Amino acid sequence: MTTATASTAASVRTYRDYDRPLWQRLLLTREMAIIGLLVIVAVVATLSVRGFGQPITLTYLILDVTPILLIALPMTLIMITGEIDLSVASVVGLSSVLIGVLTQAGAPFELAIVVALVAGAIAGAVNGFLVTVVGLPSLAVTIGTLALYRGLAVGLLGTTAVTDFPEFWTDLAKMKLGGSNVPAVLLLFLVLLVVFVVLLHFTPFGRGIYAIGLSKTAARFSGVHVERTKLVLFVLSGTIAALAGVYYTLRFGSARGDNATGLELQVIAAVVLGGVSVFGGRGAIHGVIAGVLLIGILASALRLANVTSDVINIITGVLLVASVVSNSFLAWLRTKRRAPGGTARAKASAAG
């Protein structure tokens, strides 16, 4: 993780971007490449995989990717600031267990949901506190809280599962809009999507997020509240992970300590695929949505085509590596083409 060289590379790229005409800036981006790939995969899948285009498949697709879509929203913002939250899947498990434990104890279900969401917010605040106030690297902190929150979840329920939930709520999680096949949970996601798009792309807070990712020091000198911004993002991440936990529990009608184990890696893979740099400072919500959907549609279509989940794993991994390596490869090609004789700049960037 060579931070120094990467940040100069990022600033050079941004600078160069503004030399280009507007259409190039809009169309030749990482995000558009992923959206293009998404469209191609969707069309090919609809044409070649029997049953993929059917409404019921799309219903399940939406139900399946919803937790990842939800958690990816705050994760995008956190990663643009250059931090990461590996504890999200553990928060999903913890909120699921809290709902289970409270339901078992006979508490009203509405109360259980509120408690789960508050617990998620607290879990996020703990991450944020350790990262911003104590000043620890978020990768290490959230590996610790990944174990801690999962441990609390498993400790509270052991290996038992709570499966007895009010029908009203479990039906709500799977309810479809009107007579259509569109799950109602999509509305919840759309509302949050609008909130996050406005927050990131249309507010000073959002510009601050990019500024922090490009240079923390510069951001601070320009009046961005670096610590406060990060703290807010971690609280948001915890709360939404808990919300995803509520949904997960209701959808499968089962509260277990090991619910959603390993989901954090799927979320991060989707976010990175969608064009967010782990160095921070780069990324956009539309790319991330495309990244999540790309992985979701691939998995769903391949499963329908009787391809086993292992091949899906290989494809996910190779896609992830290829998508990040292709950027470096294209940059290398560009420097070669621009300076066939080998100017000083090309030599410098080749050596760098």
Add this chain to the structure above:
Amino acid sequence: MEKTAVTKRLQAVGAAREFGILLALVIVVIAATVANPNFLFSSDGWRDLLLTPSILVLVAIGQAIVLITRNVDLSVGSILGLSAYLTGRLFIDIPGIPILAVFVAAIVFGGLLGLINGALVAYAKVPAMVITLGTLYAYRGINVLWTGSDRVNASDLPKDFLALGTGQVLWIPILTLIAIVVLVVIGWIMKNTRSGREFYAIGSDPAAAELYGLRVTRRLLIAFVSSGALAGLAGVLYTARYGTVNSQAGAGWELDAVGAAVIGGVAITGGVGSVWGAAIGAVLLLTINRALPILGIPDFWQRAVVGVLIIGAIVLDRVLAVRQKRKLIAAREDD
């Protein structure tokens, strides 16, 4: 004069980051032994104490090398799984194959998988976290594809090989001896050789290392190859120890390995820590797992304790670093 040198030495030992974690380990072992003497004094207890962590120690050493260069290797669990299955397959498909050949094959295989990680990281200049997250999926996928619903059973393996997993020399299990030898050799290299010191230099400041003329690319490749090769060796030992290998062997080990290194004082931001610390961290992690039920705490809480431990260790590191910085500033003002 002699005495002050000795006290200085002792003070240095006490101040070392590894000492705190070793102390924690000793406390856990003593507490568990007081609660139930069998924890340490029965032959099974003693053996488990040494044997269980040996495999994770190897993976954690590799992870520490990579972390010291300011990178991370999330694919180690998948590499372990693949080489564990390779070990089983070699014994099944080539009857009478020498055990040593299997060891070499698995280590080379793991090293090659590590080389892929290293090459992608070093040449494409892409963050190791993303690359190894990708190869975590890819290697595991290949593993499941290769294994299918098949599995290696103890009955497929030669008795001599299985004896390695349970055998001991004097009172020390063979697997533990292997881990100790590896630890001593790599610990010595990291501390005393030029190439070892360069890992630290690269992790402390990659740009400066490059300007200074260190061969950063080569060192990064070596770090990832070492991590892969050690995961490969761990895969062989895994097979020897457990006898059964399915497609999920080593799943989730990447977080344990990173956790062990972090507990042992290896900074995720590079340039700080030692393979000794990582090894002790690994032992502590797994010893707690066994100690909890004995101390009357259901082992469901194990992960929570591990989480608190990881957070405690990094907070402690931070406190020590801040104090050191203050001391250095004070020393400068005194001049």
